[in-house]
Amino acid sequence: MKVFNYRKVKAEDAGEGSFKTTVRWLLTKDLGAENFAMRLFEIEPGGYTPFHSHPWEHEVFVLEGEGLLVGEKKEEKFRTDDVVFVPPNEKHQFKNLGDKTLKFICLIPYKHG
Amino acid sequence: MKVFNYRKVKAEDAGEGSFKTTVRWLLTKDLGAENFAMRLFEIEPGGYTPFHSHPWEHEVFVLEGEGLLVGEKKEEKFRTDDVVFVPPNEKHQFKNLGDKTLKFICLIPYKHG
Secondary structure, X not given: OEEEEHHHOOOEEOOXXXXXXXXXXXXXXXXXXXXXXXXXXXXXXXXXXXXXXXXXXXXXXXXXXXXXXXXXXXXXXXXXXEEEEEOOOOOEEEEEOOOOOEEEEEEEEOOOO | OEEEEHHHOOOEEOOOOOEEEEEEEEEOHHHOOOOEXXXXXXXXXXXXXXOEOOXXXXXXXXXXXXXXEEEOOOEEEEEOOXXXXXXXXXXXXXXXXXXXXXXXXEEXXXXXX
């Protein structure tokens, strides 16, 4: 078993199409998590993740802040203590709508489809 | 896509071997989460989950409070913002060591082994 503060894991730029967003890969195959990975995203005010889709789902828990989940046909606000589910192959984007850092956990499967 | 506050999901007793502990099944197959489930546990002061093992892992993020993770060979304290990983088949128990409710997310795979 392993216990560590999430800040022990390096925050990396979330990559192309994202803005003012970092990701920490908290639990991965390297640590023995064979089935799904846990990441923590931090989006600064004005920041966002790419508007994209992929063949795996997102399971999200919002730790802090407020944001907008943008889909192809609708948008929905979310905030601290919200749960978000994005099914496989649905276009989506997370935007920070607030004036402090938006922080959420986002989990993805290693095998899918 | 779905967005909801975690309190919308009913807190159920966590079952045999647990004490002062509830679980909310936030994301499950019923909602289209085919690969892994997200649950939220709340353990009142003095409460605990069963000391047990099973052939699937736990991926945990501690939302609030402080507790003790009991294993077969060691114990480790944890608190708000900690990440906990319990590998498959390792005996484990979560205890609340604090004076307020201990709250954490715990995810499990649907397929394993």
